[in-house]
Amino acid sequence: MPEASGLTRAGFAAILGAPNAGKSTLVNRLVGAKVSIVTQKVQTTRFPVRGVAMEGSSQIVLVDTPGVFTPRRRLDRAMVRSAWAGAQDADMVVHLIDVAGELHSTGGDATAAQHRSVQDTATITAGLRAAGRQAILALNKIDLVKRDQLLGLSERLFAEGTYSEAFMISAHNGSGVDDLKRRLAELMPEGPWLYPEDQTADLPVRLLAAEITREKLYLRLHEELPYAASVETTAFEDKADGSARIEQTIYVERENQRPIVLGERGQTLKWIGSRSREDLAGILDRPVHLFLHVKVAPSWSEDRNLYRDMGLDFEA
Incomplete structure (x- = not known):
């Protein structure tokens, strides 16, 4: 509830970072509810997802942006442009960095993904500097590295002159996240709340x-189906029984x-539907009857309507 003085704060905080930095996990942790999907697959988030977090008399609208990476196709370009737009429009920007990937990128056994993570971090830092934006630095996955390594990385990144302050967190186990949330609450501008107190997300239910x-x-299929699928809700009906x-x-x-x-005898599709139905029933707080169909659409990623529904720029 608001403070006795009646003073409230509300604003937008964009979570910016490379793919798989942990942005969606952090947003879900800050909100205290699932508002953004999380998988082991990079570039899972395709459009800005707004989660609403409450901290005392402050309302923080968290914008989970698509990861910033080097785009190769139309959808990639639209996602990256959307991420930068989310950061530009926000009251505060949090640059989330996967410290494990950042620190392990220089060794001979470093993976290509870790090298890309460092390149993406440099791109984001340069972009923030060019835009004249100060950001909060959030070093994520601190449970996977040694503290002296963290301090060295923090000092190196701070030398860029882009960051106003730093937080060391683990979005996965919650370490340090409450401190970050309190700081964001303090930095939100004074004003009325933008959403009802009990609302956790601003996302059309069909899209959610x-x-x-x-x-x-x-x-289920992150290796077998490399980024080549999309899901559309074609019908949503409220039944008389609730x-x-x-x-x-x-x-x-x-x-x-x-x-x-589909899987053998439809078992893979059945697993996907069962797990999705369970989540949706919990989120919507009512029974859900879910029916899934699979269609081949070679040009789904060139469908202008898809971009419109996701709030992405088709011409990016």
Whole structure:
């Protein structure tokens, strides 16, 4: 509830970072509820997802942006442009960095993904500097590295002159996250709340439902289905008994990907539907009847309507 003085604060905090830095996990942790999907697959978040976090009399609207990386196709370009737009429009920017990837990128056994993570971090830092934006530095996954390494990394990044302050956190186990949340609450501008106190996300329910199913799809098939699928909620009906009837279509790019999603005797699709239904029933707080279909659509990533529904710029 607001303070006795009636003073309230509300504003936007954009979480910016390389793919798989832990942005969605951090947003979910700050909100205290699932508002953004989380998988082991990079570039899972395709459009800004707004989660609403409360801290005392402050309301923090957290913008979980797509990861910043080197784009190679239209959807990539639209995602990166969306991430920078989210940062530009926000009252505060949090630059989240995967410290494990950053610190382990220089050794001979470093993975290509770790090298890319460092390159993406440099791109973000340069972009913030060019835009004249000060950001909060959040070093994530601190449970995976030694403290003296953290201090050295923090000092090196601070030398860039882009950051106003730093927090060492683990979005996964919550370490340090409460301190970051309190600081963000203090930095929000004075003003009335933008959403009801009990609202945790600003995302159309049809889009939220599609995102939950896409999460389960990638959790089950992240290696077999490399970034080549999309999910659309084609029907959402409120039933008289209070339940929801949802129909969704999973789009894949090639005919040989359809049996991968279906699985032997439909078992993979059944697993995806079961896990998605469980999550949706919890989020919507009512029974859910979910029906999934799989279709081949070679050009789904060039569908202008898809970009419009996700709030992305088709011309990026």
